Amino acid sequence: MTTRVLVLGGTGEARRLAEALVGRVHVVSSLAGRVREPLLPPGEVRVGGFGGAAGLADWLRAERIDAVVDATHPFAAVMSWSAATATAEVGVPLLALRRPGWTEGPGDVWHRVPTLTAAAEALSTWPGTPTRPAGAPALRVFLTTGRKEVGAFADLPHWFLLRSVDPPEPPTPARLTVVLDRGPFTVAGELDLLREHAIDVLVTKDSGGDQTVAKLAAARELGVPVVVVDRPAVPDTPVAATVAEAVTWVESFGGGMIQG
Incomplete structure (x- = not known):
């Protein structure tokens, strides 16, 4: 059975993750729909909200999703909290693909x-x-x-x-x-x-x-x-800092379900 992965996206990292996973798992990328002409990732794409954590939980069950990667913008905290609540309710693994913040250096004010x-x-x-x-x-x-x-x-x-x-x-x-x-x-x-x-x-x-x-x-x-x-508070979930780390997580969590 092919692993089904939901990527909560809209970022460059989300697109690169979908590119790395498509053909190996069934990728569904979810975009919020805030940009009129978004850069679409490969694989299946859905646009629009889920209706909060409860709606997302229902969708995860209906679509038989095996894992979720939250690759939303670091300031999309509402979506991140909804993802944490919904995946906990359904019992689906969740990873946050969260790029590191910027660091002040010499000469910065x-x-x-x-x-x-x-x-x-x-x-x-x-x-x-x-x-x-x-x-x-x-x-x-x-x-x-x-x-x-x-x-x-x-x-x-x-x-x-x-x-x-x-x-x-x-x-x-x-x-x-x-x-x-x-x-x-x-x-x-x-x-x-x-x-x-x-x-x-x-x-x-x-x-x-x-x-x-x-x-x-x-x-x-x-x-x-x-x-x-500064960034808003987000749930305490497993975190990957790079797309490569997220790919490794998807490959490892499913106990050999990845199609190679």
Whole structure:
């Protein structure tokens, strides 16, 4: 009998995991459907939510899933908690494929905050930059937290540059310029972007990975401070840091059920 594996995806790691497993197991990749034109992985794909933990548990039973890999974005905590609850109820093994977070290094000027709300509060009282005096309202902010989260900054008077795959929906800041783009990005390109828009401060989530890390290198080179939003709490489940580790887990848990 072929092993059936659900990959909760939407990330580059999830796509690479599906590529590594397809043809060896039956892979079902689940996408939340938040991006209009997602990059689809190979194998079976379903789009949309499950209806919470209870709905996911029902789906796992109906589809006779043998294992689940939570390869969602590090900030998709609601899905991670639902996966932990549902797999525990059904008795299905669960692995979190979770990329390591970014680490501050020499030359970085980071300000860590626990939430997006705290990031907005930090900007509301920003002490100034080398190019702009303290108290000046027209702080120029490069916002890379995603289109769904821009509302947290809607009441601020600053000028924002937002980069996202799809356009944001209201509420948004009054002074907002949107760049539609998808990573990976290069350091040279990020340097050009920061210089072109005279960015004073970068705001980002601690997403980790190499798809969007170039902005941090560019900020370091230009001396641009970075507000880093810490990751939310996630369930205490077995964790793989790489796709290779996740493949090994899928190969080992099933007692030889993998089709080679």
